[in-house]
Amino acid sequence: MNLPELLLLVALAGGSAAAILGFARPGAARVRASFLVGALASAVAAGQAVLVLIGMALPTVALGLPGTISASPLLALGIQEDPLSAFFLLVVSVSGAAILLASVGYTERYVDGRRGLLAGGMSLFWVAMALVCVAGTVFLFLVAWEAMTLISYFLVVHDHESEPSRRAGLLYLVMSHAATGAILVSFVLLATGTGSTSWTGIAAGAGGLSPGVRDAAFLAALVGFGTKAGMVPFHGWLPEAHPAAPTNVSALMSGVMIKLGLFGLLRVALDLLGGGPSWWAYLVLALGGVSALGGVLYAIAEHDLKRLLAYHSVENIGIILLGVGAAMLFQSLGDPVLAALALAAALLHTWNHALFKPLLFLGAGAAVGETGTRDMERMGGLIRRMPGVALGFFVGAMAISALPPFNGFVSEWLLFQSFFAGFTTGSVLAEISLSLLAGVLALTSGLAAYCFVKAFGITFLARPRSEAAARAGRPPASLTGGMGILAAFCLVLGVAPILALDLAARPLRELTGAAVGSGVSLGVLSALPNPSGGSLPLAPAIVAALLAGGLLVAWIVRRLRRAPAVDERPLWDCGLDAPTSRMEYTAAGYAQPVELLLRDVYRPTERAEEVPPVRPSWGGLARMQRYTVVITEPIRGWAYEGVASGTVALSRAISRFQSGRIHAYLGYIFVTLIGLLLLVRAVGGSGP
Template sequence: MPVDAILSAAPLKFALLCYVAGAFAGLVFFRFERAATLLSFGCAALASLCGLAVCAAALAGGMAAANPSFDLLPSLVPWMQFTVRLDPLGAFFGLVVSLLGLAISVYSLGYARGFYGRKNVGVLGAFFNALLLATTLVFLSGNAFFFLIAWEIMALTAYCLVSFEHEKDEARNAGVLFFVMSHLGTGCLILGFLLLFQASGGYGFDGFHALGDAMSPGKRDAAFLLFLVGFGVKAGIVPLHIWLPSAHPVAPSNVSAFMSGVMIKAGIYGLARAFFDFLGPPPGWWGVTVLSLGVISAVLGVLYALMEHDLKRLLAYHSIENIGIILMGLGAALMFLHSGHPVLAALALIAGLYHTINHAVFKALLFLGAGAVLHATHTRNMEEMGGLAKRMRWTALFFLVGAVAISALPPLNGFVSEWLTYQALLQGFGTTASLVRIMFPISGAMLALTGALAAACFVKAFGITFLAQPRGEHAAQAQEAPFTMLLGQGILTAACVFLGLFPTVFLKLLDPLTQQLTGEKLSGQLTAANGLALSNGALSGGTVSMLGIAFAGLALLAAPLVLRGLFAARAKTRLAPTWDCGQPGLTPRMEYTATGFSKPIRMIFKALFRPRREMQREYDFSPYFATTLRFESHVEEVFQTRIYRPLVRQVLRVSRRLRALQAGSIQAYLIYIFLTLLALLIFAL
């Protein structure tokens, strides 16, 4: 097995170089739109393909020995090394970024055409490549400095892409919010890494491994909290999520897909890296905190998603939900490590990481579908869509697959990872005698609630967008997306089906990872019946085989077909208008709306949403025959109105006071600097 050959740095370097080349190609050829598109996204696709091969080969090869590493650039300062290191955790996330990078780049070849003549496509391509490169380096860097640099480049390029359509107010505001929140997180990360540096004396990730034992409990907890906040901002954990639903939708759809699919996973990567690799054996409350945050994010994310009728905002809120589900896996794993059950910890970790890749795949698929719809209808508002299943057959089919997958319905991949999460939570009940164990089944019930609400939300998203009559002019004239856009979605659809039907094949790739983080290999235990069924290893308390279900379903399809042949052979089919209660003229305005669809849920959870509605009715002779009707309905964003706005107000008040310091004279500033210097010197004494 030429694992070493694959792992020798050449292919990886080639992939990274391709990204750089793509970025430059975009900038150089920005005047020639077609060439810029083809070259920059072509390079990105090639680089991703290469990265995919490297990461998959690395994981499949077992990665037994030391993690291969090399320095990307000569180090300028002694402790500042640009080390690229391929370890199992990094390789797994590298796999995710490359898989999505491939599909999204292919999609972008067609998607970028929508910007021709309007925007600078070359810049889009350049930043896109830079974002992919930075994200890949975030996962592969083996040094805290290099990590932070990559992390910042990732944030900055993402900022530029969010505000790509900067002529829109919405995009600029979202960009600024993203920028501020992102830096808040980075600040925490810098402090966290400094704490680690203090304990290890270096910045290399190899030196950080299992550092928790060497730190005092207080510092360890501080580092835990700093990393939780720092990476939590990027991941979009409630209540640090507020930037996410405004930033993801305004970016171009291919970028939204990448941000929701991969970039927020950088937060998950950081959490996994910090908690399982760096900080060592966790105290009990870490797991409880992470699990609770996961439950809260999952439930609130899906509830807010249900209230959206902006297709892309809806998807963005679902990212928060799915990050919550992933955190449930990670939190449970921390709790199991605390109670000394490494096998269960590995199971929970696998559940979380499997959901990571699953979410990446189906969320990117859905965003690409939304992008195709946006391309065709020029609106993100679901209330103006409808009837697209007839006009955009393939896009509709792909979106439906994504919707079924994200709703955690068998036989697709969302179900598989949620099944693993359920199993981990169920097994958790027996791991401890304390009352904490009641958290496991309650979290499971909340996961069930999340899943059912997600299904409701995607019935709405698919049903209102693609079914029934078109509600707007653009929707009525919509046309199918070009081939490359469909191909990009097709790749992800295939990935959804593969990850759903063949989880046991994929789980083998996770072996080195769980070996690295928990010391257990589980793929052997998790497969049953010649590798066709998935079983929960620890107690083999249940098996499930999506392949079996899919085949049995196909076989059972014979039953209705036979019945049809027996009894309905002579029945004819004819088209007729929908039943209109005898009053001819059923118009799209009479269809159920997205807002109406989610009304029962808005009512049930009104304590959370605090819905407010205003109605103005003008009429001539009777209120029942209104001439004009204006209806407004709002849902309160609790976190924005209750936490962030008062906070911002306080910050502004304090800064207004501090403005007195800003005298405008150079002398004054020099005095400040001088005084600070003196203070530091005295402090150092």
């Protein structure tokens, strides 16, 4: 047993111990201890993943047959940690540790009952996710995958007294179940085609599969894993489940769990099948583009803080899929170096999103917990009540808007680079689609920034918009602490992305076959042929330097210029006593220009109505109007309702066979028997 194996065992056992601690007869101290042990286990797993990524490895025997007691207990379980596994284990565990730590305070302050269940469930959820990462066989993977789904379902319906929670949970469960069915189909095709159920065996035999089987396995995996990831059009559960769950659970699900859908897709499409024809890539690119743009558009129209964040998860999954699709495209065009660049962008954005999305969710959790509402229009001014949380949310908002010096900028920058570099591939179709998608990506980033101006500004700035917001308390220290860890990661990976790229080097090498050195950022970027002949600069550092230089210059100029004497006077307030919160920009008002511009996309239902007159304290005009916009996704109307009513109709039709008459059932058997006899005679009747 070597060090990585020992650490992995310790982490998994620690997570399970945390779960038991939480489930055991609860007390405040036990809940706290459960979260802390879980966070610790998660941190150990993160360290272990780093060790594996920089070159250490679990012991490998030829093939540990299940049931045999091999020298390595993990191998006997079917656990296998290749670089791709390790990278996702790292993603899962860093965020997992921070979220579990933040949950200590969050749960104590904002969760009413069943805290022990929540604590144990979240640790167990983490263990299941870690197992999904390191599963080396189809069986262990599926067991861990289903465990993950079921545990997260119970976490979503934690607040099961409320009807919306139960409905959201049911939708999530049904969609996840269908998704697992698709994944099962994919794995069964792969396993029966290659005669092996371990990743290594399948990968070795996948070359011999017929194109039809490969296509079917890929499509089934895309549907199954895409549903978990929240890819349009399979994202329907996401904006429902995230607001329903306790916010720390949302952070874990939206930040971490949906990444495992991408993990599965990478595993099947690139690792097991080793890439495919270019139409796979175009399909992924198209779905990624639609997810990115659709996610951000509906986020803008959303004024429920948690639903807004959920739609942004759809958007970011779309961005990551754009990277994955570009990598697949480059690979099918026979350019592993460009594929490595695009995949580096995808992997990096995966990690980045796993860092800033929980950060945002935890911030939203504090805001929602303190004000008691998810409606942004009733928040405001929270920056004075919770400066730490506001700072953390601000960092997250900067990162998700892809602004330097935070990490979101780096990955989207890399993605742009790979798209533009695609002009050297020589395939006209690839060049046209990549340039179009670069436009989509640019629009998405811009709209995301627009949306987070709203999310941060309306929630944290200006004056409180409601009594509850004015009386908001200070969130617990551990919550702010957990956010601090995530924010620090966002900053460090934004300033020194080379750290993350180094860690991603081994998975990149393994998935694309490109000779990616350990200094991958330098290696990949300087290896790129640039249209202008030179090599692409290591852009983020330069941008950061430029920014810092600009700030320095501005500061010096300001110092040098003697500031004129400032004469302070009260602002003219239009004759009113003091500005009130009703004079502030509302979220709806802020979003309206975009809604107006994209009327044909949104198809909003608008309503302006007269509000019963209230006599203001100052006497005067009392006519008031209220303007409301309701925007629903069209896809919900036709696709989801269609599937649901189709299923119901089908069950009705089938239930007609269930007449309840014993003779009818016997008759079915009789007719089937006769039919089979005829079939035998018709097909196999090669007798005398």
